[in-house]
Amino acid sequence: MTEVGDGYAALSDGSKFEADAVVWSVGLRASELTRQISGELDHLGRVPVDRRLRALPEVFAAGDTAAAPYDEERTVMQACQHATPLGKVAGYNAAADLLGLPLRDFTPGPYVTCLDLGGAGGVFTRGWDRRVMASGAEGGEIKRRINEYIHPPVDDEALILTAADQVYMDLPFFPRPEQAA
């Protein structure tokens, strides 16, 4: 796509078509820095890591650069839902490794998606088959609450340390794995 104008979008091949709304989806790619860590990157350019997020004996990876196992079949998504807890666990493990303390496993919570649809509210789904759990105003309210929740405290040491230890979003619609149906 080369241009979006009033009521139309234009593609690089010169074609132009009418549109009231354009959704631009370009995919994701991990930072090229991952090439310095491993020659065996996944299809998104991410570094393979084990359950403790270790890529090499002296390197831990997190967030969009880490192909961390979600379960036996899948790796995590390049989204804040996984990037945030990955960062917490990788940081914890890097420090624990230096201090000679036990490392912890990365154990992601149930996969969900939540999309803001502007005036139409939002949609909240659960599971990798994206079952719709809430839409419209209710979906929008869930998205609003998530957006509030994911911003970490910045000016209170005790709150920052407490938040750093919370790997799951502790919300009614985010049950821990042992509670999920």
Ligand SMILES: Cc1cc2nc3c(=O)[nH]c(=O)nc-3n(C[C@H](O)[C@H](O)[C@H](O)COP(=O)(O)OP(=O)(O)OC[C@H]3O[C@@H](n4cnc5c(N)ncnc54)[C@H](O)[C@@H]3O)c2cc1C
């Ligand atoms: C437009 C957009 C919309 C998104 N919307 C959503 C959404 O609605 N929901 C969702 O879950 N996820 C969303 N994501 C994905 C989400 O933002 C990422 O999954 C998440 O930010 C990844 O966190 P991260 O810490 O791994 O990487 P980043 O947040 O990308 O942080 C990496 C940091 O490293 C810095 N950096 C890079 N190279 C160097 C270097 N050489 N030296 C020093 N610093 C460097 C960068 O400047 C950056 O600050 C969106 C992403 C984009 C781009």
